[in-house]
Amino acid sequence: MRLWKRIALLTAWVGVLDSIYLTILKLSNNKSLCIQGVGDCWSVNTSIYSEIFGIPIAILGLGAYGFILMLLWAERRSRLVHQYADFILFGVTLIGIIYSTYLTYLEIAVIKAICPFCVVSAVAMLILFIYSVKRLFEPSGDES
Helix, strand or coil, X not given: CHHHHHHHHHHHHHHHHHHHHHHHHHXXXXXXXXXXXXXXXXXXHCCHHHEECCEEHHHHHHHHHHXXXXXXXXXXXXXXXXXXXXXXXXXXXXXXXXXXXXXXXXXXXXXXXXXXXXXXXXXXXXXXXXXXXXXXXXXXXXXX
């Protein structure tokens, strides 16, 4: 399980960095930040679906990945957090994977463009979701 925990921590950091990049791209409105010839991050990041109530989706992703990192860090330091960490992690990643699936659907079916950085985020959330399910079914005690 320790390997999985390391993978989860690394994946959450990738999610944080990816979300920061997407937030900078969204807030700067600088098309040159998109990698040319690889997908169409510009169309996705400027679509009406890239915000909720004026808040860029990338900031929500940053919050989710940051929360996951804090949870994984705090569970070793707080008995209360440790007691509920499996369920909290599952809940956060379940919401994340459902929302990532919805956004991927929008990219493919509605916007008709794929943002490679959004795909990175979706894959990162999938890995974290798999880790959370694994933790629910294979509790590892203090090794997690």
